Amino acid sequence: MARAVVDRRAVLAGVAAGLALGLPSNARAQTGAPITRKIPSSGEAIPVVGLGSWITFNVGNDPAARDACAEVMRAFFAAGGRMIDCSPMYGSSQDVIGHGLRKLGSPASLFSADKVWISGGARGPAQIETSRRRWDVPRFDLLQVHNLLSWEEHLPALLRMKADGRVRYVGVTTSEGRRHRDIERIMASQPIDFVQVTYNILDRDVEARILPLARERGIGVIVNRPFREGVLIRQAGRHRLPAWAAEIGCSSWAQFLLKFVIAHPDVTCAIPATGNVAHVQENIGVARSGILPDAAMRRRMAEYVEAL
Amino acid sequence: MSEWWTYRPSDFLMFAPRTYYRLFELHNAEIWPLQILTIAAGLAALGLVWRGAYGRVVAAVLAAAWIFVAWAYHFERYATISTAAPYYGAAFAVQALLLAWFACRRHGPRFDQQAAPVRWTGLALLAAGVAFYPMLAPFLGRPWTQVEIFGIAPDPTAVATVGALLLAKDRIAWLLVLPLLWCAITALTLWTMEAPDAAVPASALVLGVAAAIWRNRSWNPTAEG
Numbered sequence: 395m396a397r398a399v400v401d402r403r404a405v406l407a408g409v410a411a412g413l414a415l416g417l418p419s420n421a422r423a424q425t426g427a428p429i430t431r432k433i434p435s436s437g438e439a440i441p442v443v444g445l446g447s448w449i450t451f452n453v454g455n456d457p458a459a460r461d462a463c464a465e466v467m468r469a470f471f472a473a474g475g476r477m478i479d480c481s482p483m484y485g486s487s488q489d490v491i492g493h494g495l496r497k498l499g500s501p502a503s504l505f506s507a508d509k510v511w512i513s514g515g516a517r518g519p520a521q522i523e524t525s526r527r528r529w530d531v532p533r534f535d536l537l538q539v540h541n542l543l544s545w546e547e548h549l550p551a552l553l554r555m556k557a558d559g560r561v562r563y564v565g566v567t568t569s570e571g572r573r574h575r576d577i578e579r580i581m582a583s584q585p586i587d588f589v590q591v592t593y594n595i596l597d598r599d600v601e602a603r604i605l606p607l608a609r610e611r612g613i614g615v616i617v618n619r620p621f622r623e624g625v626l627i628r629q630a631g632r633h634r635l636p637a638w639a640a641e642i643g644c645s646s647w648a649q650f651l652l653k654f655v656i657a658h659p660d661v662t663c664a665i666p667a668t669g670n671v672a673h674v675q676e677n678i679g680v681a682r683s684g685i686l687p688d689a690a691m692r693r694r695m696a697e698y699v700e701a702l
Numbered sequence: 703m704s705e706w707w708t709y710r711p712s713d714f715l716m717f718a719p720r721t722y723y724r725l726f727e728l729h730n731a732e733i734w735p736l737q738i739l740t741i742a743a744g745l746a747a748l749g750l751v752w753r754g755a756y757g758r759v760v761a762a763v764l765a766a767a768w769i770f771v772a773w774a775y776h777f778e779r780y781a782t783i784s785t786a787a788p789y790y791g792a793a794f795a796v797q798a799l800l801l802a803w804f805a806c807r808r809h810g811p812r813f814d815q816q817a818a819p820v821r822w823t824g825l826a827l828l829a830a831g832v833a834f835y836p837m838l839a840p841f842l843g844r845p846w847t848q849v850e851i852f853g854i855a856p857d858p859t860a861v862a863t864v865g866a867l868l869l870a871k872d873r874i875a876w877l878l879v880l881p882l883l884w885c886a887i888t889a890l891t892l893w894t895m896e897a898p899d900a901a902v903p904a905s906a907l908v909l910g911v912a913a914a915i916w917r918n919r920s921w922n923p924t925a926e927g
Contacts, residue, residue: 448716449715449716449717449718450718452716452717452718452721452783453717453721453724453783454717454721454725454779454782454783455728455782456721456724456725456728459721459724483716483785484716485716485717485782485783485784485785486782486783570708570713571708572705572708573705623712669718
């Protein structure tokens with residue numbers, strides 16, 4: 395982890411130095427508004443990089459750590475980010491997000507994404523209301539059934555909430571390749587707006603069926619674990635970034651790995667989790683780069699990382 | 703939980719290592735200077751066990767340590783980042799009740815186990831829980847403010863308790879179940895965090911189980927007081 399932090403900080407320092415000196419660099423391309431993707435069901439555009447909160451925002455009642463998370467959110471919004479994703483399963487993360495939003499004056503650009511994660515449909519509404527109070531938002535933009543837990547009961551309730559205007563979008567989630575057949579079945583049969591899945595340069599199962607199905611059915615795709623909780627950055631960080639990474643505007647492994655994910659045309663938003671200001675700036679910076687790898691380059695990227 | 707076989711221990715780790723250790727820093731700051739009292743009580747228990755005297759006092763100290771950790775650490779502190787913490791707190795409260803019962807038995811507990819391997823293992827673990835644990839954080843490069851102390855934090859409390867109970871004359875192996883279980887849980891948590899501290903509760907678990915089995919095999923009911 396330390397190696398990754400140093401590398402990423404060094405990259406950011408280099409970017410800052412480049413800007414100060416007026417030097418041309420790949421990082422210079424990472425300016426302006428982030429790349430956006432349209433939510434298929436509405437046409438609303440959202441930045442292709444969001445902010446996850448698993449582990450990183452679960453800091454309990456620690457005042458210093460809560461303020462640090464608020465600074466991450468400040469940097470995220472300042473860089474043009476919108477989607478923040480959380481779950482009742484993430485310990486104190488909802489409270490910490492709420493703390494950050496209050497501290498930042500409830501940014502209007504927020505796209506709030508949360509989940510319902512409880513056995514039995516009857517307890518879903520109370521959990522959603524608790525989550526809403528913790529975030530301190532009038533309503534969520536997106537509510538998802540977390541890991542398909544009791545989805546047969548929760549999903550109809552979420553769709554009713556959407557019809558009543560109490561939530562704007564509805565979705566389902568899974569992670570690490572679990573229950574993909576069920577996910578496909580739901581995507582094919584239910585009027586959901588989003589599906590959230592794990593996708594990264596080594597975990598590419600969703601490319602075969604789920605991403606094409608999302609395109610066919612007009613469902614937005616949220617990508618979790620784009621770095622495998624940082625493991626990919628640590629593992630790849632033991633090796634040199636290939637020289638040809640500069641062709642796609644990448645000067646760090648984090649940029650390389652995240653760019654691979656967001657370059658897939660069926661990905662609506664990737665949500666790397668971080669509790670580090672420099673990292674969130676770098677992540678959003680990837681979305682602000684105008685250069686994205688094409689299909690051939692993405693194959694080359696995957697083959698290179700697989701061979702490491 | 704569907705497809706349970708696909709889950710790994712890391713899938714259940716819901717906080718970062720820095721958050722975990724910061725808990726001890728916040729906890730220590732909030733209850734200071736209670737640490738002085740619990741260390742003194744732990745050292746007193748170690749001395750009493752060494753002499754094989756005042757068994758009721760030793761058991762009472764352990765019971766007080768477990769109930770305080772249950773309430774002040776698990777329910778009040780750890781529960782802010784771990785959904786499992788209330789269950790851990792309940793288990794610690796149960797152990798406190800069991801130790802209180804042990805302290806109040808008619809004949810009173812005796813911590814004067816004489817079988818050499820068991821005696822030295824028990825004393826070593828008790829000493830580790832009381833005297834070694836406070837040095838662990840700085841030894842591993844963390845600040846003194848994050849030290850884990852007997853009667854304040856769960857790991858040294860459990861390790862010390864395993865040590866003390868190994869020295870009990872009575873056949874009370876079942877009293878070891880929850881402390882050993884905690885050693886397993888915390889070793890797994892720390893191992894998942896890639897923390898070198900994991901070696902301490904893991905060692906306590908292995909030594910505790912081995913010594914308990916040794917003691918059980920060589921137990922002589924006629925020698926019980």
